[in-house]
Amino acid sequence: MPTGFSFQLKTADGTVRLGVANTPHGVFHTPAFMPVGTSGAVKAMTADNLEECGAEIILGNTYHLYLRPGEKLIREKGGLAKFTSWNKPTLTDSGGFQVFSMQDLSKVDDDGATFRSHHDGSLHRFNAEKVIEIERDIGADIIMSFDQCVPYPSDRRTVSDSVRRTYDWAQKGLEYFNRIEAAQPSGIALFGIVQGSIVEEFRKISAEQITGINFPGYAIGGLAVGENKEEMENTLAYTIQFLPADRPRYLMGVGYPEDILMAVSYGIDMFDCVLPTRNARTGMVFTSQGPLVFRNADSADDDRPLDINCDCRVCKRYSRAYIRHLYNQREITALVLATYHSTYFFQNLMRGIRLALMENRFEQFRRKFMEKYSERE
Amino acid sequence: MPTGFSFQLKTADGTVRLGVANTPHGVFHTPAFMPVGTSGAVKAMTADNLEECGAEIILGNTYHLYLRPGEKLIREKGGLAKFTSWNKPTLTDSGGFQVFSMQDLSKVDDDGATFRSHHDGSLHRFNAEKVIEIERDIGADIIMSFDQCVPYPSDRRTVSDSVRRTYDWAQKGLEYFNRIEAAQPSGIALFGIVQGSIVEEFRKISAEQITGINFPGYAIGGLAVGENKEEMENTLAYTIQFLPADRPRYLMGVGYPEDILMAVSYGIDMFDCVLPTRNARTGMVFTSQGPLVFRNADSADDDRPLDINCDCRVCKRYSRAYIRHLYNQREITALVLATYHSTYFFQNLMRGIRLALMENRFEQFRRKFMEKYSERE
Numbered sequence: 001m002p003t004g005f006s007f008q009l010k011t012a013d014g015t016v017r018l019g020v021a022n023t024p025h026g027v028f029h030t031p032a033f034m035p036v037g038t039s040g041a042v043k044a045m046t047a048d049n050l051e052e053c054g055a056e057i058i059l060g061n062t063y064h065l066y067l068r069p070g071e072k073l074i075r076e077k078g079g080l081a082k083f084t085s086w087n088k089p090t091l092t093d094s095g096g097f098q099v100f101s102m103q104d105l106s107k108v109d110d111d112g113a114t115f116r117s118h119h120d121g122s123l124h125r126f127n128a129e130k131v132i133e134i135e136r137d138i139g140a141d142i143i144m145s146f147d148q149c150v151p152y153p154s155d156r157r158t159v160s161d162s163v164r165r166t167y168d169w170a171q172k173g174l175e176y177f178n179r180i181e182a183a184q185p186s187g188i189a190l191f192g193i194v195q196g197s198i199v200e201e202f203r204k205i206s207a208e209q210i211t212g213i214n215f216p217g218y219a220i221g222g223l224a225v226g227e228n229k230e231e232m233e234n235t236l237a238y239t240i241q242f243l244p245a246d247r248p249r250y251l252m253g254v255g256y257p258e259d260i261l262m263a264v265s266y267g268i269d270m271f272d273c274v275l276p277t278r279n280a281r282t283g284m285v286f287t288s289q290g291p292l293v294f295r296n297a298d299s300a301d302d303d304r305p306l307d308i309n310c311d312c313r314v315c316k317r318y319s320r321a322y323i324r325h326l327y328n329q330r331e332i333t334a335l336v337l338a339t340y341h342s343t344y345f346f347q348n349l350m351r352g353i354r355l356a357l358m359e360n361r362f363e364q365f366r367r368k369f370m371e372k373y374s375e376r377e
Numbered sequence: 378m379p380t381g382f383s384f385q386l387k388t389a390d391g392t393v394r395l396g397v398a399n400t401p402h403g404v405f406h407t408p409a410f411m412p413v414g415t416s417g418a419v420k421a422m423t424a425d426n427l428e429e430c431g432a433e434i435i436l437g438n439t440y441h442l443y444l445r446p447g448e449k450l451i452r453e454k455g456g457l458a459k460f461t462s463w464n465k466p467t468l469t470d471s472g473g474f475q476v477f478s479m480q481d482l483s484k485v486d487d488d489g490a491t492f493r494s495h496h497d498g499s500l501h502r503f504n505a506e507k508v509i510e511i512e513r514d515i516g517a518d519i520i521m522s523f524d525q526c527v528p529y530p531s532d533r534r535t536v537s538d539s540v541r542r543t544y545d546w547a548q549k550g551l552e553y554f555n556r557i558e559a560a561q562p563s564g565i566a567l568f569g570i571v572q573g574s575i576v577e578e579f580r581k582i583s584a585e586q587i588t589g590i591n592f593p594g595y596a597i598g599g600l601a602v603g604e605n606k607e608e609m610e611n612t613l614a615y616t617i618q619f620l621p622a623d624r625p626r627y628l629m630g631v632g633y634p635e636d637i638l639m640a641v642s643y644g645i646d647m648f649d650c651v652l653p654t655r656n657a658r659t660g661m662v663f664t665s666q667g668p669l670v671f672r673n674a675d676s677a678d679d680d681r682p683l684d685i686n687c688d689c690r691v692c693k694r695y696s697r698a699y700i701r702h703l704y705n706q707r708e709i710t711a712l713v714l715a716t717y718h719s720t721y722f723f724q725n726l727m728r729g730i731r732l733a734l735m736e737n738r739f740e741q742f743r744r745k746f747m748e749k750y751s752e753r754e
Contacts, residue, residue: 041710
């Protein structure tokens with residue numbers, strides 16, 4: 001039987017936490033930021049690049065991988081980590097967020113969701129069991145329960161329905177998962193997801209329901225979908241009190257560096273977000289002095305690296321003027337360089353956070369980071 | 378005064394030649410294949426990637442760099458090698474080929490060419506002196522005389538005119554170049570270009586005219602523009618006899634691996650071509666067993682690397698099935714991986730050629746390479 005999932009807290013200084021997770025494909029340290037590898041690659045990055053940047057776990061999107069190349073092919077090829085040659089820990093989301101974000105193409109009912117492929121318009125159906133089956137075939141180390149993520153804002157009825165369905169699907173999914181695992185142990189860990197929009201009443205219900213099921217880890221879903229930063233923080237602060245301290249806590253789809261620091265301060269262990277990679281492809285990188293829109297004319301004559309305080313491969317070698325020129329010529333190389341830097345920047349932030357946690361100086365680290373981050377020259 | 382250009386033949390086994398060129402930005406070994414970095418980057422490659430692949434000299438396109446970011450900016454930034462952080466030898470073409478290949482946007486007369494920018498339609502003028510001025514500002518180690526490249530096929534009058542103009546521009550360009558160099562020595566080498574389409578009579582005239590001017594290196598232009606392989610070989614074999622043995626010989630825009638081996642057998646020292654990089658972006662790579670259209674369904678389930686005999690970073694790690702999947706998802710990473718392999722493949726071919734030349738077994742190397750190259754499983 002493969003080594004299963006386990007999670008150890010190394011230190012917990014008040015609410016902030018430093019940990020390490022063991023998975024069938026190796027360990028990752030928390031707080032962890034997972035670059036998003038939608039279709040099995042972090043856009044414009046190679047696995048070598050990701051290793052250099054210090055990423056330890058990558059997220060894949062179940063919705064995308066199910067449609068192309070299909071979970072059966074990935075399974076035949078030994079699972080996501082092997083198929084992509086990443087060979088390290090991976091996590092797949094449940095597809096619930098994609099179904100939510102492509103509302104024109106999908107319809108949710110109590111039993112699941114019917115949606116059309118964005119490739120060819122073909123009709124597909126996800127439900128609790130089907131998603132688990134697909135995720136097991138894809139074979140990430142951590143897989144997520146099928147959930148319903150609702151838009152912001154949503155009315156009470158919509159939130160209430162989504163909380164009920166998310167609970168129902170979590171139970172059905174886990175039951176199905178346990179049945180397969182009993183026959184074919186894989187070492188994969190299935191996490192539960194708490195929903196409830198920004199409504200405390202529903203967050204409490206959802207958190208109590210989902211944590212009432214024995215998952216090895218819990219995610220807070222349904223945030224970073226349009227609510228403001230105060231609403232996000234309030235909802236997170238409220239919800240996290242219901243999550244057991246001994247299990248990893250994953251804040252889905254977050255976020256900006258300031259959001260990550262905020263969430264770590266409440267005890268979040270895992271993050272994922274497309275921001276560093278997506279923004280890089282639109283001409284913006286994250287730097288120690290705040291976001292830099294390097295495609296702008298300001299950079300045309302600028303000999304400095306993207307981030308003057310960064311020691312990544314890109315900042316050690318290339319100037320803003322050069323990268324800006326390439327970006328404006330639509331050169332792929334510009335996207336490669338910018339994505340690399342921002343990926344490194346986020347991993348470096350997480351390394352800084354983990355070291356500060358280790359040394360019991362997280363709040364000092366956060367304050368200093370934010371001071372510099374707001375000082376864009 | 379900067380170290381100037383020099384070229385030494387290490388061995389010349391009959392007509393085949395092994396050499397080394399010294400430039401202000403370092404040495405490169407010949408026969409050399411120059412990846413094409415049109416706008417200051419080899420598409421989808423970083424300078425780090427190019428170094429890993431073993432490239433020693435990169436080509437930039439004067440036409441593109443003149444329009445964006447402009448030769449003045451590149452000059453301010455210390456020249457092409459410094460601006461791009463490549464920091465090794467570079468060569469710029471004359472812009473003549475671009476003017477030729479964008480006939481709808483350009484008009485050639487005895488004094489030069491007027492053309493419209495493909496960016497914004499603005500009107501520009503190149504002539505012998507202007508091109509030298511631009512190329513000196515861009516600051517490559519080797520720059521090319523402004524020439525007129527004619528389409529294949531062309532009538533006698535067109536070829537005759539182009540040969541006359543190419544000679545006239547070579548003289549004017551060199552005179553202008555020598556005048557500037559006398560005042561501000563740069564170490565840059567200006568090469569002459571022989572034209573004449575596939576007509577022996579005109580190739581002889583052009584070769585005698587251009588070699589009658591004392592250039593430190595000579596290029597054969599106007600091939601690989603649509604003529605068949607026999608016409609290319611015959612023209613090359615005929616023309617090269619007029620080129621002095623002690624100067625580097627550059628066959629512009631060539632080519633396929635089999636063309637490179639053919640041309641080396643006649644004594645060509647330098648090559649450039651967009652084939653490895655452009656084809657990679659359309660789903661085709663070069664391998665030791667011949668071209669592989671990896672985007673095809675054949676590769677969907679194929680666990681083998683792009684090239685089973687290749688030890689590049691990509692072939693050591695990734696499968697055809699994975700790269701094909703990424704390509705079909707339009708993932709930038711697929712273009713990065715395929716371009717890297719094909720760039721490595723061409724540099725590896727040149728290393729093989731140079732080693733074979735060193736060991737006096739070039740024809741054996743060529744025969745073995747071609748046997749394997751034709752055996753596509």
